[in-house]
Amino acid sequence: MSDKTSGYLDMELLRFTTAGSVDDGKSTLIGRLLYDSKAIFEDQMEAIEISSQKRGDEEVDLALLTDGLRAEREQGITIDVAYRYFATPKRKFIIADTPGHIQYTRNMVTGASTANAALILVDSRNGVIEQTLRHSYIANLLQIPHIIVCINKMDLVDYSEETYNKIKEDYKKVAEKLNIKDVRFIPISAKFGDNVVDASENMDWYKGETLLNLLETIEIVDDRNHQDARFPVQYVIRPQSDEYHDYRGYAGRVASGIFRPGDKVKVLPSGLETTVKSIDTFDGELDMAFPPQSVTLNLTDDIDVSRGDMIVSAENSPKVEQEIEAMICWMNERAMMPRGKYTIKHTSNEARCMVRDVKFKVNVNTLEEVTEDKQVALNDIACITFKSAKPLFVDSYKENRITGSFIMIDEGTNETVAAGMIL
């Protein structure tokens, strides 16, 4: 194997999302990252050059690289979450580019749900504004482990260190208020590339890393929960062949914790205890499994296990509950029905539920809790309680992004109407 080939085999995967108000430069920044890291190909560049010319732009608009639908290109806006990819020798990146206008909250929540990091853009001319607060609140609600505040358009404030420091101090107050742990700051110009991939010559006062450098190096492995062994059973494997006549394997993805052969485990909801006999894969047995691996668990005892059940550590179980309190983000044009019935999808489990109460809604611009108005409509964030028709095996979202999250589905339209985070 040549060095060139083997080098690709120890890259890590980092998923990040971008947040900012309309025109703060999100699309331009992503275009810049792709362009400067050479992830844009000639035929793509040619295509956007032609589009830019058609629209009468003087310069090539890098934002066109991410705006994929016809309506978006025509109107110069981003309608929906778009996914972009690029790689450096250290990491492969998946970017969720979310639009900054209407339906903003819904899209940002979607992009944030799988992100390891969030880039929050601030226009250096405007500083920390109400919207910044909102973006930071959502990033924190979705428990994105790392926040990178990109103070953009530094070219329009003469690359002023003073402006940068002022915004940084203002933001630190926000972070404190929201209890955000890991925040970094970078002064950039997305348009001209300062501190995006290459260090800025215009801001020699900035001694920190470039954005790409930071994205390549922030620690992500430790963001996963390696403590609480949780394995939602996704599918039961029963080969119809003589060779594997008695084989019953439980296929799924490790949600959290570590599983090893010999581990004492408990199966929920039955509560029956057994041990892990082996961890099977197509390529043979493993001596351990951890998130986010997809494996098949083989248990010592012949007990009845099916999709929706959860195999957990015998010592440390999730809560088994029917009355649940959660923060939700409403994602549908039709408002939530008071005491409405919905289907909940939680890990591989599914249950009907009834909304009991709306405790409060959050005003995402001021972060105040609103208790007078209980109507939960599109883009609203609210704290609700609901009762499910059968027990769910849950951890709090703060401790576990997988066993702490769920979606709500409208039983009439089948649409996904809300995203939920268990408290």
Place this chain on the structure above:
Amino acid sequence: MKEYNINHLRELEAESIFVIREVAAQFENPVMLFSGGKDSIVMFHLARKAFAPAKVPFALMHIDTGHNFPETIQFRDELMEETGTRLIVRYVQESIDQGKVVEETGFDASRNKLQTVTLLDGIEDLQVDCAMGGGRRDEEKARAKERFFSHRDEFGQWDPKNQRPELWNLFNGKKHMGEHFRVFPISNWTEMDVWQYIYLENIKIPNIYFSHERDVFVRNGNLLSVSDFIPMRDTEKVEKRIVRFRTIGDATCTGAVESEANSLEDIIEEVAASRTTERGTRHDDKRSEAAMEDRKKEGYF
């Protein structure tokens, strides 16, 4: 590498296996679309991994335009035989014979667009409720907006502006009678990831992906393979060149690239150095800026 860490390919693999198992669990009659190209070969490999030691619990479906590279069909049949997998083939020629579609005429005629009708008919006849495809979001800008679980109405159409939100790894495959889903297990893979993975896993692929000598002619900057399916203009000349294919689609609209790469290592280095996307060799996407979006709305792969 750190403890409890896996590389990007293993993480993508785990995600795709999760998605494929989710399909088997949520749908009653899913199929996996198989073209014989590298993406569908990788997707099928992942499906085998997802259910081992059992066989893949669904059939593969090939929409055959009739304009194939013979190497691809031979490869396909050998793979099905070797893995004991059930293959359904639906022919565009049948849709033409039944009068459901009209064959394009002229030099640039292609059956690519006609495939949509054959595919949707196949889905309806066989009561397929989910068709998995090897589409990747990095391929094309309309695909970048695609969900893992993509809902199709009773006409098989995609409504890109009104897609269900998709959060965490919670996939909503609920639908009404007559509707179906398209699921894209390798959504998050790039062309490079696919090649690296083929290399890492030592997956067999059709030999036309590797460098070979072939009779070709130049059209619109593409090198098209000389075959009975493509009428040539008087001005077009047959030449022998050393080429390989970066993608394998319908023979009438898939161009070859000049290349000496005859090992996976060579291909990976070539892809790394390449300055054009693989879709750049696909004639069908060049028809207009929104060509893919339009085809996808109608129900294309």
